Amino acid sequence: MATIQFREVTGEEDGMRLDRWFKEHYPGLSFGQLQKLMRTGQVRVDGKRVKTNARLQKAQQVRIPPLATDEKSESNAPKRAMPRVDDRDEDFLKSILLYEDKDIFVFNKPAGLAVQAGSGLTRHVDGMLESLTDKYGQKPRLVHRLDRDTSGVLVVARRRSIATALTKAFRERTTQKTYWALVRGVPKPKQARVSTYLAKYQAEDGDRMRVAKHGDNGAQHALTHYAVVDQVGQKMAWVTFKPVTGRTHQLRVHAAYMETPIIGDPKYFNVENWEFPGGIQKKLHLHARRIRIPHPNGGVLDVTAPLPPHMQQTWNLLGFDVTQYDPDIEEELGNED
Template sequence: MSEVSQIGVTEEEDGVRLDRWFKRRFPMLTHGRLEKLLRTGQVRIDGARAKANARLAAGQVVRVPPLGEDAEKQAPKPERGVSDADAEFVRSLVIHKDKSVLVLNKPAGLAVQGGTKTERHLDGMLDALTFDAKERPRLVHRLDRDTSGVLVLARTVKAAAALARAFKQKDARKIYWALVVGLPVPRQGTIDLALTKQGGPRAERVFAAEKGDEDARNAVTHFSTVANASYKLAWVAFMPLTGRTHQIRAHASAIGTPIVGDGKYGGVDAHPGGEIPRKLHLHARSIDIAHPDGGRLFIEAELPPHMKTSWKLLGFDERDAEDAFAGLEG
């Protein structure tokens, strides 16, 4: 990189400190060198001078000056490629591919990124999704381990910045389908409930908070009941307008209808028993987002097997959700 670069912040990098962002992107760049670049104004965020502790937001653009060959070298990675089995598996998840974007139908149970005791994860398989591109695809958002459905990947740096900008500017309409315990009252509406995060990485969860509280983050979700089986179970479509951790799960529980299989937010009530599978019934059904190359990209992902089983048991017809949010948007 012998010239100045403008690098977009992805949704995955939202909230990351600037110095840590540099450490991830350029692991061989020394702390002292970065401090000098910041002090002399060579690093900027959206054109403005920045400090090391600045928190980045998805869609922002970081000005990165020439760093020199040594700083731009990548840290050595362990010699551990993607197995043939995992390569075949992850390629089977692709439901859309063009020169800038890949879309996967992520299965429930597969973590998007690694962590403590999580050795098998999607991020570790991305090399198998390079195809004809010059680099591996980039994550621009994520789904919880047990949430299935649409996951968008960028195939170029430019596409990653454009997609991150679309998420930041709320130019992405995401629809989730869930099976919940109980029946929402009213059947359609908006949940406007701030959330605060507590706990460590393995015990992380969010709680309702008052707007204005320290660490509270605004969270808004539209919901619409598509069908129900008496008052015991309901098929609800959710449209999050913000992207907080566990937002839909926490909001569903807050209105008294926890998602089936979500013991973390619904406790024992989240497991109705009978023939309904115990897995989390939350699926990222579709996304409508501005495409990096112009126009729009609309993709739907099929339900996972355990949710198809429940839909069949309850007699739900997927076509009934076509106009779930008619009259609620706008």
């Protein structure tokens, strides 16, 4: 006969939502069933009623009623299809590895490789991470994103508790990100910040972002600091961007908003009758160059990614020196939303 059980929250589960905790431990229990158990007080944490979105803490005791633990619940669980892991995935990920320790991987994502699954996509970083699943069955976890056509630094947590800490750093903006880009024209002034609201809309080629007004439906504040590193007359410029917020396509939209769109941007390059310079590939020239993020176990993780081949080719053609020091952006990043 099934009985009431008590399960202790482990260190790896610290900060996990209660509904997700149940999904992992009792996959046969539907969300509707869980909500009913919560409403009737049959599921409790440390003897107290909580909501399904409550965050668990290490060493807390979760009361599990018989309904959640009977054989029927487990036998009716949908069978998870085992992901297909290509033997070459691990080798590929190791070939783009910039840094690793027992908690974190940092990769230099190539341009053109998606971070997550999407319509018509069969190859992406998230799927490839299955090949790095550890002996305890824990698959490394993404903690932030890069656009498909953007190259550069991508941080991945090796387990859940590390992912929670890193995600918090991104959310609380204690992370410093530096991007390099080649833009058409030269931003004026050469060092400043762009502060707008951005909102998503549906275009023929998929989702796009637009500059919006405060109060518009779905509008979110977006703040970017930038500085010009070098330029080719008034035709093109090497710009370093330091985003404070992390909105979708933020840097690409802000560059276009300044009337200096990023070279090779298929969505936001809006200059009519502009001839693509010879010797420069028609690819997005935006690269996540560097990241500085508090390490969950102390200190600061500071990783830099070399330019992708198409941008290195352009830099060589234009005579840009990658050893040049990034201009300091003196203005404080602040905590604006």
